[in-house]
Amino acid sequence: MENLRELFQVMTRRFGLLNKNCCRVGEAEISLVQSHIVYEILRKDRPSMQQVADTLGMDITTFSRQIQTLVKMELVKKTPFPDDRRVSQLTLTTQGNYVAAKINAEMNQYLNEVFSNMSDFEREMVIKSVKLLNEAMSKSTVCCKPFI
Template structure:
């Protein structure tokens, strides 16, 4: 069997997962974690802080610090729930939507460039293999289980 860990390590490095900042759009340098938060907020309608923290597999204390930073950067708006004053919902600001769209465009361009080096069958195989890997990871009791 091939060294799967080595393959995954190289993949993570090539995706820039070890870089302090993963994305730069205009004057913003965004960390990998912040990029994940913006991605989730762009695909949800006012999720609670707890929901997003669970989705990305982060403890609420660390997540809360990240949200404070994103609020200070005016990328995220935090609103108290009308039904439960202990709960807060998160929304992208217009600036946050613009930034997330820029990150999304960068990633689509990057992935499009990567997939140009594959045949149509290889592209399909890679996507299907990633789906299978993600499904297996979600069933493992040894790794994070984001709610996808």
């Protein structure tokens, strides 16, 4: 039987998930965690800090430090909710939207190039398999389970 851990270790390295920074946009070095935060803020409409932290499975203290860095980089804007000023909502700034679009374009280009080395059938099989794996992982009771 194949060494499953090794397969995932290699895939992790090839995706660059161990790199300190995932990308550079202009002068900004964006970490992988920051990239995920920017993506989740883009995906949701004015989410609260707790909503994004929960989605990413991060404790709020660590998440808050990342948000402060993104605010200083002028990529994220943090404002109090009108109904409850103790809760902060997050939005991307114009620069944040640009960074999100740039990262998205680079990832899509990379994935398109990877999938170009496969037949249509292989591509569909991989996509279905990844969906199946994500679903099975969401049911896992062991670790690294994101809160959704």
